[in-house]
Amino acid sequence: MSTDVYKKHFKDGFDLDTSSLPSPLPFIGLSKQILPNAILYEMPGERALLRTSLDLLFKQFRLTQSLKDTGASWKVWRVHITGISDKDMMPMRRRLLRRVANIHPTLNNMLDKSPLTRRPLAPGEGLLQWHFIGPKLCYVSLTTPAIQRYFDRMLSGYPGGASKDFMERLRAHIAKRQGVEVDSLESSAEELFKQRLPSRSYLKLFELEMRYPDFFAHMTEGKTVADLGASPGGWTYFALEHGCRVTSVDKADEYDPLVINFPSEQRQAIQGDAMEYKPTQPFDWLMVDMKVPPMTTLALLKKWLESGWCRRFVVTLKFEGDFMVTMETERYIRDQIAPLTSYINAHSPDHGGKEINLFGLLK
Numbered sequence: 433m434s435t436d437v438y439k440k441h442f443k444d445g446f447d448l449d450t451s452s453l454p455s456p457l458p459f460i461g462l463s464k465q466i467l468p469n470a471i472l473y474e475m476p477g478e479r480a481l482l483r484t485s486l487d488l489l490f491k492q493f494r495l496t497q498s499l500k501d502t503g504a505s506w507k508v509w510r511v512h513i514t515g516i517s518d519k520d521m522m523p524m525r526r527r528l529l530r531r532v533a534n535i536h537p538t539l540n541n542m543l544d545k546s547p548l549t550r551r552p553l554a555p556g557e558g559l560l561q562w563h564f565i566g567p568k569l570c571y572v573s574l575t576t577p578a579i580q581r582y583f584d585r586m587l588s589g590y591p592g593g594a595s596k597d598f599m600e601r602l603r604a605h606i607a608k609r610q611g612v613e614v615d616s617l618e619s620s621a622e623e624l625f626k627q628r629l630p631s632r633s634y635l636k637l638f639e640l641e642m643r644y645p646d647f648f649a650h651m652t653e654g655k656t657v658a659d660l661g662a663s664p665g666g667w668t669y670f671a672l673e674h675g676c677r678v679t680s681v682d683k684a685d686e687y688d689p690l691v692i693n694f695p696s697e698q699r700q701a702i703q704g705d706a707m708e709y710k711p712t713q714p715f716d717w718l719m720v721d722m723k724v725p726p727m728t729t730l731a732l733l734k735k736w737l738e739s740g741w742c743r744r745f746v747v748t749l750k751f752e753g754d755f756m757v758t759m760e761t762e763r764y765i766r767d768q769i770a771p772l773t774s775y776i777n778a779h780s781p782d783h784g785g786k787e788i789n790l791f792g793l794l795k
């Protein structure tokens with residue numbers, strides 16, 4: 433996310449006061465969990481962690497209560513402690529709740545006390561999170577109702593992050609597109625993409641569009657798309673369905689009949705090395721989905737952004753290897769890619785492999 437957007441929100445967005453605390457990071461995002469404004473807390477002991485958390489909680493609660501009719505006030509709140517075993521977590525949680533009960537009866541009355549609540553946050557709910565990353569190292573994060581609204585797009589509406597209505601929507605889409613009854617379609621994703629789609633990769637874009645509709649709303653009729661590493665054509669098909677004009681580049685020259693059936697004015701296939709491909713005119717979209725190391729894809733993306741060859745992009749980074757690969761990749765995105773963009777985001781789709789999709793907009 434652009435830090436400007438984030439800063440603006442909190443300038444106008446009224447309910448975050450961390451002036452007395454160590455400076456918060458924009459947010460810590462794990463693939464299925466977000467910790468907004470997380471403060472990394474190196475604990476001298478549990479009491480200090482408790483004090484910081486309750487201070488944050490009470491202060492934010494007081495602040496938001498004064499903002500009537502803004503959707504900022506709380507109805508319910510709860511606590512999540514993650515990163516440690518249930519055995520260690522339960523007594524810690526009890527001590528935290530006991531302190532709240534002793535000090536703040538109003539918040540105590542609003543507390544959802546069921547420890548294993550896995551349902552998603554509802555509007556008007558608050559969430560205090562402790563996420564341990566070491567025996568004495570813990571992120572403290574408070575999601576207030578207003579912060580929750582801001583992060584809504586990124587947060588899954590479903591426990592565990594999986595999108596439950598994905599299959600329903602995919603089947604309805606395919607049925608409509610291919611002019612068949614929904615009930616006549618295969619019911620598993622595996623069978624469905626084998627029988628009805630050019631490739632499994634299609635599912636990644638379908639899911640990303642469900643999760644980030646605003647970003648994909650720019651993939652519209654007449655837009656030009658370069659699809660690098662395109663065969664057998666799942667991503668190309670996705671863009672063609674949106675009415676785009678697609679140039680598909682791949683070493684292979686094999687495309688699914690679903691792709692080939694589109695009129696030739698709408699699509700062009702170039703057989704060759706995608707790393708060497710140089711467009712004669714800028715594209716509206718760059719898509720890259722190649723089985724190459726993440727740094728290779730990122731270097732290619734950087735070249736495209738620096739050359740102004742695309743406006744929007746969505747690329748797949750496939751991770752194989754150790755932690756060093758992840759760190760190197762993260763650093764490269766932060767230092768080399770993000771400065772070239774005005775918006776950047778990443779998601780690891782339920783329907784992808786060991787990979788993330790990076791997408792964004794040229795500066």
Ligand SMILES: C[S@@+](CC[C@H](N)C(=O)[O-])C[C@H]1O[C@@H](n2cnc3c(N)ncnc32)[C@H](O)[C@@H]1O
Nearest residue numbers: 631633661663664665666667682683705706721
């Ligand atoms: C995972 S498949 C792509 C799937 C495709 N995006 C889809 O939606 O169906 C990876 C493709 O990248 C192609 N590829 C890998 N390296 C390439 C390169 N340097 N130049 C062109 N194509 C390449 C492979 O030939 C392969 O077809």
